[in-house]
Amino acid sequence: MILAAIMNREMNPEMNREALDGAQDAIVRMRRGDPDALTALISRYQHRLYRYLLRLVREPAAADDLFQQTWLRVMEKIGRYDASRNFESWLFSVAHNLAVDAWRGQRGDNLAEADESSQPPSERLPSGDPGALERLLDFERGAALAACMHQLPAIHREVLTLRFEEDMKLEEIAEVAGVPLSTVKSRLHRALEGLRAAMDTRIPGRKGI
Amino acid sequence: MSEHPSHASFAALLPLAAAGALDIHQQRSLEEHARECEACRRELEIWSGYSQALRRLPPPAIPAQLMERTRRRLVQEHAAAADRRWDELMLGALALFAWTVGLTFWFVARLVTGGELVVMGANLVRFGTWTAGSTVLVWLTAAVAALALGRRRREFRRAL
Numbered sequence: 001m002i003l004a005a006i007m008n009r010e011m012n013p014e015m016n017r018e019a020l021d022g023a024q025d026a027i028v029r030m031r032r033g034d035p036d037a038l039t040a041l042i043s044r045y046q047h048r049l050y051r052y053l054l055r056l057v058r059e060p061a062a063a064d065d066l067f068q069q070t071w072l073r074v075m076e077k078i079g080r081y082d083a084s085r086n087f088e089s090w091l092f093s094v095a096h097n098l099a100v101d102a103w104r105g106q107r108g109d110n111l112a113e114a115d116e117s118s119q120p121p122s123e124r125l126p127s128g129d130p131g132a133l134e135r136l137l138d139f140e141r142g143a144a145l146a147a148c149m150h151q152l153p154a155i156h157r158e159v160l161t162l163r164f165e166e167d168m169k170l171e172e173i174a175e176v177a178g179v180p181l182s183t184v185k186s187r188l189h190r191a192l193e194g195l196r197a198a199m200d201t202r203i204p205g206r207k208g209i
Numbered sequence: 210m211s212e213h214p215s216h217a218s219f220a221a222l223l224p225l226a227a228a229g230a231l232d233i234h235q236q237r238s239l240e241e242h243a244r245e246c247e248a249c250r251r252e253l254e255i256w257s258g259y260s261q262a263l264r265r266l267p268p269p270a271i272p273a274q275l276m277e278r279t280r281r282r283l284v285q286e287h288a289a290a291a292d293r294r295w296d297e298l299m300l301g302a303l304a305l306f307a308w309t310v311g312l313t314f315w316f317v318a319r320l321v322t323g324g325e326l327v328v329m330g331a332n333l334v335r336f337g338t339w340t341a342g343s344t345v346l347v348w349l350t351a352a353v354a355a356l357a358l359g360r361r362r363r364e365f366r367r368a369l
Contacts, residue, residue, distance in 0.1 A: 039280055042279060042280065046271060046275065050272075051268055051269055060269075064272055068278065072283060075283055142265060145259075164266075165268075189221075192224040192227075192256070195259065196224075196256075196259060
C-alpha cells in the first residue's frame with residue numbers, strides 16, 4: 001500500500017503544469033524585453049530557489065548572494081535558453097553551477113553551521129490550539145531532521161532537497177547536478193542512509209522518524 | 210529472468226523505493242517480496258516516514274527585501290550592460306565616421322596637391338603614409354569622443 005501511494009505520487013503529471021505554463025509565458029515576455037517578466041519569474045521561484053541554495057550552501061548570506069547572481073545569470077543567458085527544456089531544471093542548474101564556482105573559490109564545503117531560525121518552536125504556536133501539540137512534535141521532528149540533513153555532504157543535501165522538497169524527477173535532478181541518472185540514484189541512496197544514521201545517532205534507540 | 214533476488218538485495222532497494230526512485234519493474238518485484246516479508250514491510254514504513262518528513266520540512270524564511278535587492282541589482286546590471294553596448298557602438302560609429310572623413314580628405318588632398326605633398330622627406334598624400342597617420346588619429350579621436358559621450362550619458366542618467 002505504501003509502495004502504491006509512492007507510485008501514484010510519482011505518476012501524477014498535473015502537479016506543476018499550471019505553474020510551468022505561467023513560467024513559460026514569463027520567459028517569452030522576458031525574451032521580448034518586457035521588464036516586468038523577470039520580476040514575475042523571480043517572484044514565482046524566489047522561495048524555492050532560496051531554499052535550494054540555502055540547503056546547498058547552508059550560509060544565509062552566501063545563499064542570498066548566490067540567489068542574486070543566479071538571476072543576473074538568467075537575465076544574461078535567457079536568450080540562449082532552449083525553450084524545449086524544463087525551465088526549473090535550467091534555473092536550478094544555473095544556481096548549482098554558481099554554487100560550485102563559489103565553492104571552488106573557497107576550497108571546500110566548510111561553511112559555518114547556521115540555525116535558520118532562532119525562535120523557539122513553542123513561541124510559534126498559538127496557545128489553546130488543539131492541534132498545537134501535534135504541530136509542535138512535527139516541528140521538532142522537522143527541526144531534528146533538518147539539523148541532521150545539515151551534517152550531510154553538500155551533494156547529499158542537494159539531492160534530498162531536489163527530490164523531496166522540490167519534488168523533482170530523477171532525470172531533472174541529473175540535469176541540475178550535471179551527473180548521470182545512476183549517480184543521482186546512488187547519491188539519493190547514500191543521502192537517505194546518511195540521514196537515517198545521523199538521526200539514529202541524534203536520537204538513539206528510535207526506530208522510525 | 211531465472212534469478213531470484215535475495216532478501217538483502219530487496220532490503221537495499223527500500224530507501225529508493227520510499228523515495229519513488231525505482232523503475233516500475235523493480236517496484237513491482239519489491240511489492241511482491243514485501244507482501245511476504247514482514248521485516249521489509251516494517252523497514253519500508255520507516256523509510257516512507259523519512260520520505261514524508263523530508264517533504265514536510267519547514268521552509269526557511271526568505272530574507273527581508275531579497276526580492277527588492279535582487280531587482281535593484283538587476284536594474285543596475287542591465288543599465289551597466291546597456292552603457293557598455295552603447296560605448297562600443299559609439300566607438301565603432303565614430304571610427305567609421307573618422308575613416309570616411311580621412312579618406313575624403315585624402316582624395317581632396319591628392320586633387321589639390323597633384324599627388325605630392327612632401328614634409329620632412331615624406332610624401333603625406335601617399336596612400337600608405339596617409340593611412341598610417343590617419344589610423345592613429347582616427348582611433349585616438351574616436352576613443353576620446355566615445356568616452357566623453359559615454360561619461361556625459363552616465364552623468365545625465367545619474368542626474369535623472
